[in-house]
Amino acid sequence: xxxxxxxxxxxxxxxxxxxxxxxxxxxxxxxxxxxxxxxxxxxxxxxxxxxxxxxxxxxxxxxxxxxxxxxxxxxxxxxxxxxxxxxxxxxxxxxxxxxxxxxxxxxxxxxxxxxxxxxxxxxxxxxxxxxxxxxxxxxxxxxxxxxxxxxxxxxxxxxxxxxxxxxxxxxxxxxxxxxxxxxxxxxxxxxxxxxxxxxxxxxxxxxxxxxxxxxxxxxxxxxxxxxxxxxxxxxxxxxxxxxxxxxxxxxxxxxxxxxxxxxxxxxxxxxxxxxxxxxxxxxxxxxxxxxxxxxxxxxxxxxxxxxxxxxxxxxxxxxxxxxxxxxxxxxxxxxxxxxxxxxxxxxxxxxxxxxxxxx
Amino acid sequence: xxxxxxxxxxxxxxxxxxxxxxxxxxxxxxxxxxxxxxxxxxxxxxxxxxxxxxxxxxxxxxxxxxxxxxxxxxxxxxxxxxxxxxxxxxxxxxxxxxxxxxxxxxxxxxxxxxxxxxxxxxxxxxxxxxxxxxxxxxxxxxxxxxxxxxxxxxxxxxxxxxxxxxxxxxxxxxxxxxxxxxxxxxxxxxxxxxxxxxxxxxxxxxxxxxxxxxxxxxxxxxxxxxxxxxxxxxxxxxxxxxxxxxxxxxxxxxxxxxxxxxxxxxxxxxxxxxxxxxxxxxxxxxxxxxxxxxxxxxxxxxxxxxxxxxxxxxxxxxxxxxxxxxxxxxxxxxxxxxxxxxxxxxxxxxxxxxxxxxxxxxxxxxxxxxxxxxxxxxxxxxxxxxxxxxxxxxxxxxxxxxxxxxxxxxxxxxxxxxxxxxxxxxxxxxxxxxxxxxxxxxxxxxxxxxxxxxxxxxxxxxxxxxxxxxxxxxxxxxxxxxxxxxxxxxxxxxxxxxxxxxxxxxxxxxxxxxxxxxxxxxxxxxxxxxxxxxxxxxxxxxxxxxxxxxxxxxxxxxxxxxxxxxxxxxxxxxxxxxxxx
Numbered sequence: 001x002x003x004x005x006x007x008x009x010x011x012x013x014x015x016x017x018x019x020x021x022x023x024x025x026x027x028x029x030x031x032x033x034x035x036x037x038x039x040x041x042x043x044x045x046x047x048x049x050x051x052x053x054x055x056x057x058x059x060x061x062x063x064x065x066x067x068x069x070x071x072x073x074x075x076x077x078x079x080x081x082x083x084x085x086x087x088x089x090x091x092x093x094x095x096x097x098x099x100x101x102x103x104x105x106x107x108x109x110x111x112x113x114x115x116x117x118x119x120x121x122x123x124x125x126x127x128x129x130x131x132x133x134x135x136x137x138x139x140x141x142x143x144x145x146x147x148x149x150x151x152x153x154x155x156x157x158x159x160x161x162x163x164x165x166x167x168x169x170x171x172x173x174x175x176x177x178x179x180x181x182x183x184x185x186x187x188x189x190x191x192x193x194x195x196x197x198x199x200x201x202x203x204x205x206x207x208x209x210x211x212x213x214x215x216x217x218x219x220x221x222x223x224x225x226x227x228x229x230x231x232x233x234x235x236x237x238x239x240x241x242x243x244x245x246x247x248x249x250x251x252x253x254x255x256x257x258x259x260x261x262x263x264x265x266x267x268x269x270x271x272x273x274x275x276x277x278x279x280x281x282x283x284x285x286x287x288x289x290x291x292x293x294x295x296x297x298x299x300x301x302x303x304x305x306x307x308x309x310x311x312x313x314x315x316x317x318x319x320x321x322x323x324x325x326x327x328x329x330x331x332x333x334x335x336x337x338x339x340x341x342x343x344x345x346x347x348x349x350x351x352x353x354x355x356x357x358x359x
Numbered sequence: 360x361x362x363x364x365x366x367x368x369x370x371x372x373x374x375x376x377x378x379x380x381x382x383x384x385x386x387x388x389x390x391x392x393x394x395x396x397x398x399x400x401x402x403x404x405x406x407x408x409x410x411x412x413x414x415x416x417x418x419x420x421x422x423x424x425x426x427x428x429x430x431x432x433x434x435x436x437x438x439x440x441x442x443x444x445x446x447x448x449x450x451x452x453x454x455x456x457x458x459x460x461x462x463x464x465x466x467x468x469x470x471x472x473x474x475x476x477x478x479x480x481x482x483x484x485x486x487x488x489x490x491x492x493x494x495x496x497x498x499x500x501x502x503x504x505x506x507x508x509x510x511x512x513x514x515x516x517x518x519x520x521x522x523x524x525x526x527x528x529x530x531x532x533x534x535x536x537x538x539x540x541x542x543x544x545x546x547x548x549x550x551x552x553x554x555x556x557x558x559x560x561x562x563x564x565x566x567x568x569x570x571x572x573x574x575x576x577x578x579x580x581x582x583x584x585x586x587x588x589x590x591x592x593x594x595x596x597x598x599x600x601x602x603x604x605x606x607x608x609x610x611x612x613x614x615x616x617x618x619x620x621x622x623x624x625x626x627x628x629x630x631x632x633x634x635x636x637x638x639x640x641x642x643x644x645x646x647x648x649x650x651x652x653x654x655x656x657x658x659x660x661x662x663x664x665x666x667x668x669x670x671x672x673x674x675x676x677x678x679x680x681x682x683x684x685x686x687x688x689x690x691x692x693x694x695x696x697x698x699x700x701x702x703x704x705x706x707x708x709x710x711x712x713x714x715x716x717x718x719x720x721x722x723x724x725x726x727x728x729x730x731x732x733x734x735x736x737x738x739x740x741x742x743x744x745x746x747x748x749x750x751x752x753x754x755x756x757x758x759x760x761x762x763x764x765x766x767x768x769x770x771x772x773x774x775x776x777x778x779x780x781x782x783x784x785x786x787x788x789x790x791x792x793x794x795x796x797x798x799x800x801x802x803x804x805x806x807x808x809x810x811x812x813x814x815x816x817x818x819x820x821x822x823x824x825x826x827x828x829x830x831x832x833x834x835x836x837x838x839x840x841x842x843x844x845x846x847x848x849x850x851x852x853x854x855x856x857x858x859x860x861x862x863x864x865x866x867x868x869x870x871x872x873x874x875x876x877x878x879x880x881x882x883x884x885x886x887x888x889x890x891x892x893x894x895x896x897x898x899x900x901x902x903x904x905x906x907x908x909x910x911x912x913x914x915x916x917x918x919x920x921x922x923x924x925x926x927x928x929x930x931x932x933x934x935x936x937x938x939x940x
Contacts, residue, residue, distance in 0.1 A: 052789055054703050089710050090639070139707060139782060140789070213770040213801050213818065301775050306785045306800045320778060321616035322640035 020350055027347040034340055038152035042111025045146035046125040046132050050307040051109055053131060053141035056082070058090040058327050061136045069096035076101045081130050090326070100130035136329035138317060142307075148333055151309035154298075156340065158225045158310075159291030163283045165229025166290075170236025171272065171279060177237065178244025179267050189241070192234035200231045200293070208302045217305035224303065228293050236282045243275045277355050284348035288341045295337060311336050386449055386465035387594045394595040395913050395932025400606040403925060404618045404627040408583060408611045412566060412574070413557040414537035415487065415495040423535065424922050425583055425609050428929075429471070430537030431569030431592075433462060433481070434530050438918030438926040441726065441830045443530040447476070447538060447569060447592070448518075457525035457874040464516040469590040471573035472564070474542050478512045483541040485510040487548055494554070500532055503871075525872045527879055528833035540567045571602040571929035582610045593929060603932035607925075623648060628912060631924045633905040634779060635710040641907065649911070655904040657714040657723035658919040662780060662824040663896040664699070664771070664787060666692065668848045669816040670856070679819055682769055685761060686820075692894040694745035698794050699787055700737045704900050708782045712903040718887040719838075721901035723919045724830045727880065729887040742794055759795035768797030769819040772811060775802035777824075783899060784822040812847055822899075829920060832870055832883050839867050839886065848895040859893045911935075 037044060053059075064077045081098035085091040106125040112118045126132045135144035177188035207227050211220050244267075247253065253270055261269075297303040298312025299319075306313075314333040317323050323330050409422035417426055435446040445451075448462040468476045488497040489507050501508045506523035513519055522529055543565065547553045557566055563574040569592070572585035585607040593601040610627060612618045619637050622630040623644065633641070638652060645651055666686035673680050685691045701715035714722050715734045722728050750762035759767040773784040784800045791798045798820070803811070811818040825845075828834040837843040841855040841864050855861035863886060870882040890896075906917045906924045911934040917923050925931065 050789065050792075052786075054700070054707060057707050088639075089706065140785065141707075209803075209807075213772065217799050301802050305802070306781075306788060319616075320636065321619050322634075322636035326640055 020353055023346050024350040027343045030343045038149055038156055041149035041153055042113055044123045045149045046122055047143040047146040048109035049147045049150035049309050056137050056141040057139050059092055059133050059137040061329055062133045068099060079126055079130055079132055100126045102126060135332050147309040147314060148336060151311045151314055154304055154310035155291050155294050158294035159287045162225050162229035162290035163286040166232040166286055167236050167279050167283050169233035171240050174237035174240030175244055175267050175272055178241040179263050192237050195231060195234040198231060204297060217308055221304040228290055232286060239278050239282055240275045243278055244271050247271050247274050281348055281351040284344050284351055288344040385467035387592050390593055390595050392914050392930045394597045395603040397603050399604055399933040401604050402608045402610060402627045403629045404612040404621055405609050406613055411558055420921050428572045428585055428607060429568040429570040432533055432536050434533040436531060436534040438920045439916050458522045460520040460529060462518050465592055466516050468592045470540050470567040470569055471588040471590060472567040476569060477515050478518050480538055480541045481518045482510060482512050483545060484539045497536055525874055527871055527873055528831050531829060531831050538569055543567055572607050582608055584608045602929040607928060628909040629924045630907045635712045638905045639710055650907050651910045652907045653917045654712060655917045655919050657721040657901045658904040659827040660824055661716055661719045661901050662783060662899045665821050665848055665896050667818055669850055676817060682819055688749050689893055690745045690749040694742040696735050696894055696897045697738050697742040699790050701899060704783055704786055708779050709902050713900045716898035716901055718890045718898055720887055726830055727832060727883055729884040732887055732891045739793060753795050757795045770801045771798050772801050772803055772808050772818045772821040774805040774808045776805050780822050836867055839863055859889050863889055
């Protein structure tokens with residue numbers, strides 16, 4: 001390799017370097033922020049994901065007011081009590097005589113963060129009997145905003161866990177295939193090709209159908225995520241294999257071998273670290289794909305079960321004609337993955353550019 | 360010359376005279392509905408097409424919808440009045456002991472291919488239905504207490520039916536039993552091939568019936584087109600031969616949402632079985648799109664939560680067998696029932712267009728509904744009392760545990776394609792959580808859900824529904840009798856497993872042989888009391904029958920017994936201007 005030319009490629013022009021760094025940093029910070037929000041969903045959401053306000057099915061997003069019915073301005077935003085009209089269950093009227101200001105850190109439904117910290121304090125809310133449905137409610141009167149945040153836990157972490165699973169499996173098998181070569185490489189890669197050709201969607205339907213009824217929805221969901229992850233290992237494995245194949249002939253590797261290093265040592269100490277950038281990029285590509293896989297499965301009723309929300313099963317209600325034509329807010333969960341995917345895409349592109357510039 | 364003119368006139372008038380004479384000789388039924396106008400076509404959407412046009416093999420409602428327009432029966436149930444009335448049998452007498460029915464058939468009636476109808480066709484029909492080698496789906500209807508109904512021809516237009524014992528629903532048995540054309544099917548019957556006759560691709564000329572319409576065209580997977588039967592045996596008050604419509608088309612539209620869209624667009628002019636949500640979505644558009652929606656009140660469908668009480672699970676499904684100790688305790692079932700918010704189900708799932716249920720009989724079944732049984736109101740304190748009495752208790756985190764300390768949790772299977780039942784299951788899950796019960800909803804494919812309940816018994820609880828075929832109690836026997844084919848909570852039960860099931864068996868057998876309505880009603884009231892107390896099924900709600908039709912469709916009278924919207928297709932007509940095609 002031409003050292004001079006490789007050096008010159010490490011110093012891209014100042015403008016594109018800044019742009020790349022900006023893109024990388026906004027993507028990272030955005031994703032960190034989104035994940036932090038969904039981890040803290042219990043605190044940020046005004047309600048639990050399963051709280052049903054049965055008097056408010058398909059309620060539209062609550063209107064925030066600064067000016068009351070008498071025309072007076074208030075600095076603190078407030079809402080009015082809404083009641084369903086007598087003859088139409090999904091038509092609501094505001095009661096101007098019952099305003100309620102937005103409160104911060106009120107007490108509400110109990111929640112747990114990361115399975116350890118438990119509390120009833122929420123970031124914001126309103127006192128009963130008023131309700132604060134920032135994104136309206138579904139057919140059971142469940143707050144869509146709260147469910148969107150909780151649903152993000154399922155959708156985002158499904159993608160993350162499945163991608164991590166894929167990457168780990170790919171690293172292991174691709175590393176072994178690249179290191180040992182020969183028959184081991186042949187068998188591993190043929191195996192990978194089989195997995196590439198498996199129609200993952202039908203496999204997931206079959207797996208889901210065979211799961212016993214008695215397992216909890218969370219367990220069933222984790223199993224499905226594992227299957228998504230297992231099915232997706234082959235592409236990272238091929239990438240890792242390629243890196244290992246080219247790196248194992250490098251001088252430092254040969255030198256280490258000359259000093260008596262075993263294959264396992266070489267893999268662990270010298271070769272696998274070279275794959276981390278590639279794997280990181282691959283994960284940035286896989287995560288949104290697996291998030292989408294989870295959303296699709298849940299949309300079709302094959303993902304996590306009621307009452308646990310995910311972006312997919314929230315969107316599934318919009319399949320019904322009356323929901324599609326009457327309740328526009330039920331489509332909002334479909335928009336949630338968009339900025340997340342854009343951020344991951346931006347991250348993946350930036351990482352790929354960086355890798356290219358370093359080679 | 361003059362003679363020649365007279366002869367010519369006579370020759371010209373002869374066919375007309377013959378026709379008039381034929382009509383005069385025909386024993387036509389004169390209807391009392393509003394006289395209509397001839398002409399026009401009607402398109403009806405159905406979820407699926409019939410798999411066959413052979414009445415012997417047909418039992419699903421979509422198939423009966425089509426075949427019922429092509430075939431005639433001896434005595435017919437008027438869906439509006441829910442009472443039986445003459446059809447091909449113009450009158451009948453019943454012996455004092457209620458076992459012998461002597462039917463007088465209409466004279467001069469012809470099949471849709473012009474061939475005459477008489478007692479031989481009736482005899483042939485019931486011979487086929489009762490033949491065990493044929494395995495007709497109508498066979499069980501004609502076997503009472505293990506003995507077949509006897510059918511005899513008295514003369515060309517008289518037939519006698521002798522039931523082995525007094526049978527309260529005898530008249531209603533005839534409804535939907537299509538009279539088969541002997542001239543077309545006898546040969547294949549004798550060759551043992553009648554079960555293969557009349558598949559969907561049969562040329563129309565080879566099919567004949569006594570219904571208002573006859574087959575014109577089948578486009579598999581798309582539509583079945585029926586045309587007017589020129590020999591139909593009904594006339595209106597003005598003497599016009601029915602039906603009014605020239606064509607009746609059934610199109611295949613698999614989902615209800617797609618049916619709604621096609622109805623809005625005018626591709627179909629009738630929509631049956633609207634969900635409450637779609638009804639609400641369409642309500643605002645009635646005037647603009649010139650259709651009218653109808654709420655016919657609670658139908659005969661009943662939705663329920665069912666626990667697995669089968670006794671063949673030990674060793675095979677030990678986890679479910681363990682939980683059956685809870686399910687079998689009536690106090691547990693009563694507690695579950697007390698915890699369920701039926702008013703919430705009616706409100707949220709059906710938008711108040713349903714009736715909460717205490718038993719399987721809905722208020723829409725005016726003749727048999729026991730109004731003395733109150734619908735359970737949600738009461739968590741009462742539910743807790745019942746569970747405490749049954750030995751259950753609660754941990755500090757409100758989790759319900761059984762007497763052995765095991766947390767009470769179970770799965771609720773529901774058909775993934777039925778949105779309303781999925782919603783019901785979700786509401787039940789939330790209601791049971793308030794009691795500390797961990798129920799999780801498991802949507803499975805519809806046939807898989809049915810298979811688990813009917814065959815494998817691999818389920819813990821299920822939310823499902825049934826539709827009674829008739830307002831009369833008789834169709835429910837299969838569900839309520841211990842050895843019934845759809846005794847869902849305990850399939851394949853040879854003898855009653857509990858005293859109350861034994862009482863149910865006795866009462867259902869007794870009502871079957873009781874002719875007097877008041878006495879029968881008393882017996883059936885007691886049946887409903889037992890069901891409300893013992894709760895083998897926890898009855899939830901019965902949805903209203905919600906339908907729609909183009910506003911200029913005349914004689915449109917929706918009913919709560921199938922077919923809700925076109926049970927009187929022979930009387931439907933278009934007020935001018937004619938329906939859109």
